[in-house]
Amino acid sequence: MVFKHLAVHLLDKYLGDYIENFDSKSLKVGLWHGNLTIENAYVKRDALDDLNIPVEIITGFIEKLTIHIPWKHFYTHPTKISIHGFYLLLKTRTEIVYNSQKFEEQEYRSKMKRVEKVEKFHRKREEYIYFGKNPKRKDKFFQRLKFHILRNLEITIENVHIQYQDKYTRPFHPFTFNLTFNYIKLTVTNAEREDSKILFKLGEINNLSIYWSANIEPYDNLSKEDVIKKFKLQINEHLKTNIAQQNFILRPLNATAKFEIAKKPQKQDFQRPILQAKILFQEINLNMNPDQYADILAFLEFYQYYTTRAKYVKYYGLKNALQAEKPSIRRWKFAYNVILNEQIRPRLASYQ
Numbered sequence: 001m002v003f004k005h006l007a008v009h010l011l012d013k014y015l016g017d018y019i020e021n022f023d024s025k026s027l028k029v030g031l032w033h034g035n036l037t038i039e040n041a042y043v044k045r046d047a048l049d050d051l052n053i054p055v056e057i058i059t060g061f062i063e064k065l066t067i068h069i070p071w072k073h074f075y076t077h078p079t080k081i082s083i084h085g086f087y088l089l090l091k092t093r094t095e096i097v098y099n100s101q102k103f104e105e106q107e108y109r110s111k112m113k114r115v116e117k118v119e120k121f122h123r124k125r126e127e128y129i130y131f132g133k134n135p136k137r138k139d140k141f142f143q144r145l146k147f148h149i150l151r152n153l154e155i156t157i158e159n160v161h162i163q164y165q166d167k168y169t170r171p172f173h174p175f176t177f178n179l180t181f182n183y184i185k186l187t188v189t190n191a192e193r194e195d196s197k198i199l200f201k202l203g204e205i206n207n208l209s210i211y212w213s214a215n216i217e218p219y220d221n222l223s224k225e226d227v228i229k230k231f232k233l234q235i236n237e238h239l240k241t242n243i244a245q246q247n248f249i250l251r252p253l254n255a256t257a258k259f260e261i262a263k264k265p266q267k268q269d270f271q272r273p274i275l276q277a278k279i280l281f282q283e284i285n286l287n288m289n290p291d292q293y294a295d296i297l298a299f300l301e302f303y304q305y306y307t308t309r310a311k312y313v314k315y316y317g318l319k320n321a322l323q324a325e326k327p328s329i330r331r332w333k334f335a336y337n338v339i340l341n342e343q344i345r346p347r348l349a350s351y352q
Contacts, residue, residue, distance in 0.1 A: 011036075011067070018047045019062070036067040042224065043088065050106070054306035055164065056093040058219065059227045062086055063159070075148050078188055082156040087231040089219060090164040096306070098313045150261070151199050155186040161231045165219065169298040173291070176216045178234075181208040189258075203257040210250040212292045249292060251285040312338055
């Protein structure tokens with residue numbers, strides 16, 4: 001019962017952050033009965049804003065999301081998560097808008113995460129030292145629960161097409177980067193037992209491909225519905241076309257993987273790897289032509305420029321209030337604030 005409330009709370013929180021017009025009441029009712037289905041849902045355009053990357057969403061669409069949780073047979077039957085049809089269109093973000101409140105919140109969250117990591121490391125170290133001398137330790141409820149979820153979890157993702165369009169880094173040579181695959185599956189194998197100390201998983205990926213096209217007309221002026229229609233046609237047709245005619249960087253790739261995850265590696269003094277994977281590729285074929293290489297270099301250069309600008313934009317936030325000043329004076333003040341706050345003050349603080 002406690003886990004039901006926890007699962008509903010977490011899914012409501014995270015799905016609500018990424019899906020437009022999310023109905024939390026339907027989520028609670030569906031999950032309470034063990035089945036949740038979301039169809040024809042659009043991804044929020046601001047879903048990537050917190051990542052601070054030069055990419056923004058034009059259109060994101062989930063054709064069907066299904067979650068099945070067998071509450072009555074939770075420890076024996078698999079929990080299944082499946083996504084059928086995920087289409088995402090991205091474009092270059094050129095503007096950086098500084099929000100002091102949002103920046104302070106991000107800084108606070110990042111500091112708290114670092115503190116939590118250090119505290120978690122010390123707690124685990126103390127537990128390992130103590131319980132190494134006292135082996136009659138009982139597993140905590142949430143540790144057992146986490147293992148059962150991971151052991152019985154099955155994930156299927158089908159028909160995915162992600163496209164990034166860039167008409168800014170090389171204005172006279174716009175390009176698109178595409179990632180597609182037919183399906184990715186993570187399933188439970190029959191080799192594991194209830195008392196097994198090792199978790200066995202089988203993964204499979206079908207027709208993973210990356211292709212990079214130049215001089216393509218952007219989809220900025222198309223409606224969401226038209227963009228999704230084009231994506232559905234492309235994911236079905238690009239593999240049917242002669243491979244030689246496609247600008248593949250990674251040609252269609254099939255692979256299988258076997259995973260072995262140790263349940264309690266600390267009890268064996270970490271003599272066994274926590275995660276052991278065996279991956280089998282049928283064929284790996286990578287290609288890159290000069291135009292693709294130049295596009296990649298241009299994008300990486302723009303990304304470096306964007307991240308540097310995003311880091312220091314807070315020191316230039318007053319420029320709108322200082323329009324009366326000469327540009328040279330504003331630049332000198334900007335340089336002064338950057339050096340003072342990024343170099344001098346941290347150095348002085350380290351000696352206090």
